Structures are given as C-alpha cells and as structure tokens.
Amino acid sequence: GNSVTQMEGPVTLSEEAFLTINCTYTATGYPSLFWYVQYPGEGLQLLLKATKADDKGSNKGFEATYRKETTSFHLEKGSVQVSDSAVYFCALTGGIGRTGNQFYFGTGTSLTVIP
Amino acid sequence: GAVVSQHPSRVICKSGTSVKIECRSLDFQATTMFWYRQFPKKSLMLMATSNEGSKATYEQGVEKDKFLINHASLTLSTLTVTSAHPEDSSFYICSATRGAGSFLNSPLHFGNGTRLTVT
Numbered sequence: 001g002n003s004v005t006q007m008e009g010p011v012t013l014s015e016e017a018f019l020t021i022n023c024t025y026t027a028t029g030y031p032s033l034f035w036y037v038q039y040p041g042e043g044l045q046l047l048l049k050a051t052k053a054d055d056k057g058s059n060k061g062f063e064a065t066y067r068k069e070t071t072s073f074h075l076e077k078g079s080v081q082v083s084d085s086a087v088y089f090c091a092l093t094g095g096i097g098r099t100g101n102q103f104y105f106g107t108g109t110s111l112t113v114i115p
Numbered sequence: 116g117a118v119v120s121q122h123p124s125r126v127i128c129k130s131g132t133s134v135k136i137e138c139r140s141l142d143f144q145a146t147t148m149f150w151y152r153q154f155p156k157k158s159l160m161l162m163a164t165s166n167e168g169s170k171a172t173y174e175q176g177v178e179k180d181k182f183l184i185n186h187a188s189l190t191l192s193t194l195t196v197t198s199a200h201p202e203d204s205s206f207y208i209c210s211a212t213r214g215a216g217s218f219l220n221s222p223l224h225f226g227n228g229t230r231l232t233v234t
Contacts, residue, residue: 004158036225043119043225044208089159103149103223105159 002027006090006106013080013113021075021109023064023090031092033057033066033073038087038108047075047088080113087111118142119211121226128199128233136194136229138209144189145211149223150182153206162207165192199233206230 007022025031032051036044048057053068062077073090090106118141128134138148147166151159163179165171165186173179181203183195192211196203208228 038225041227043121043227044210044223045225046222102161102164103159105151107158 002031002092002102002104004090004092004104004106006109008107008109009087010110010112013111015082015113015115016079017113019075019077019080019084019111021088021090021111023073023075023106025071025073025090025092025104027071027092027104033064034091034093034103035062035064035073035075036089036091036105038089040086044089080111082113082115085111085113119145119209119224119226121209121229123229124227125230126232128231130200130233131198133195133197134199134231136196136207136209136231138192138194138211138226140190140211140224143211143213143224145192146189146213148186148192148209148211150184150192150194151208151210153208153228159208162194196231199231201233204231204233 003026005024034049035047037047038044048059050057050066053066056065064073064075066073087108087110089108091103093103120139120141122137126134149164150162152162153159161174162177163171163173163184165184167186167189171184181197186192206228209226210223212223
C-alpha cells in the first residue's frame with residue numbers, strides 16, 4: 001500500500017542553520033510527492049511538489065528532490081529563519097487506480113527556529 | 116489565494132451529543148471536499164471524500180452513520196459527529212479542490228482544522 005514515513009520532531013534550530021527533514025515513501029505506481037506547511041493557527045499550505053523521479057520542487061528557499069532509487073523526498077533549506085517555524089508534512093498521491101487522487105500524509109515535523 | 120474556512124476552530128461537547136463542523140470555500144467553487152482526522156503524533160487520515168450533490172465516499176473503517184457528511188453546495192460541506200464519545204476527540208481538517216481530477220492541476224486548499232474535545 002501507500003504510506004509516508006517522516007522524521008519525528010520536534011526540531012529546534014538556530015536562525016541561519018541548515019535544515020533537513022527526512023521523508024521516505026512506499027507507493028504503487030508513480031506517485032507525486034508534496035511538502036505541505038502549517039503555520040501556527042493556519043491551515044495546511046502547499047510548499048512544493050515533484051511529479052516524477054529526479055524532479056526538484058522548490059519554493060521560499062526550500063528544496064526537495066524526488067529520489068525513486070531511495071524512495072525519498074527530503075526537505076532542505078540552507079538557512080532557516082524564525083518565520084519558518086511551522087509544522088511540515090510530507091505527502092503523496094497514490095498515482096494509480098482508486099487511490100490516484102487520495103493523499104497520504106506523514107505525521108508532520110514541528111520546526112522551531114530560535115533567533 | 117484560495118481560502119477555505121473551517122468553523123468552529125475548537126469545540127467542547129458532552130458525550131452523547133452531536134457536533135457539526137463546517138467547511139467553506141470562500142473564493143472558489145469546490146467540486147470536491149475531503150475530511151481528514153489527525154490523531155496525536157499520527158498522520159492525517161482521510162475519512163471521506165464528498166462531491167457536491169452526491170453521497171460521500173467513506174474510507175474503510177470510517178462509520179458513515181457516525182460521521183455524517185453533507186456537501187449541499189459548491190461552497191459548503193459539513194461533517195456532523197453524531198452521538199460523540201471521548202474517543203472521537205481529535206483534530207478534524209477539511210480540504211477542498213476545484214477539480215474532480217488530478218491534484219496536480221487543481222491543488223488542495225486546507226481549512227485551519229477543528230479541535231474537538233468530547234467530555
């Protein structure tokens with residue numbers, strides 16, 4: 001079946017530190033991969049996505065590369081800011097059949113960036 | 116950008132009562148809405164998919180008589196937790212999309228979620 005495994009948090013970093021949040025997946029077919037972000041008191045927002053192997057999604061300084069060989073989609077940012085403090089969710093769509101439009105989410109990783 | 120409003124953000128109710136949660140798309144017509152439930156330190160679990168004007172499709176293991184979903188218009192879907200029990204306490208999130216097809220072309224927009232506590 002389809003599933004997403006995401007590193008557990010919480011993660012606390014100092015401003016300008018390098019961020020990596022690991023995400024691996026299990027899927028049948030050819031899933032698309034996403035990172036969503038939830039800022040305090042707000043809903044989930046799409047951060048970036050990648051639709052096929054070796055694609056790199058990027059937005060707001062965050063990047064993630066779709067690695068089919070390692071079934072991973074790790075989120076990275078070179079220099080985090082206090083405003084990046086949020087919960088980050090890795091997700092995939094099933095890619096085929098009935099589950100093709102169903103989202104599978106990771107557990108979420110809480111990031112706190114301190115000045 | 117597209118906005119989905121979910122109300123209430125928090126609700127506390129007594130065991131045995133029913134609670135209704137609303138999900139509205141404010142600036143677009145939502146062909147499809149989804150309801151998720153999030154347990155502590157767990158993934159968001161898809162409960163059901165609702166399309167305007169038709170019955171919701173429930174995921175395996177979700178009691179349709181307990182979690183009533185109505186998608187009466189293109190901008191409103193409601194989730195009613197009937198005869199709530201403490202084990203129904205959770206964080207419920209709705210999302211909406213314009214399209215009925217791939218999320219690649221019609222992104223999901225999420226509400227802020229509802230924290231339900233059943234005492």
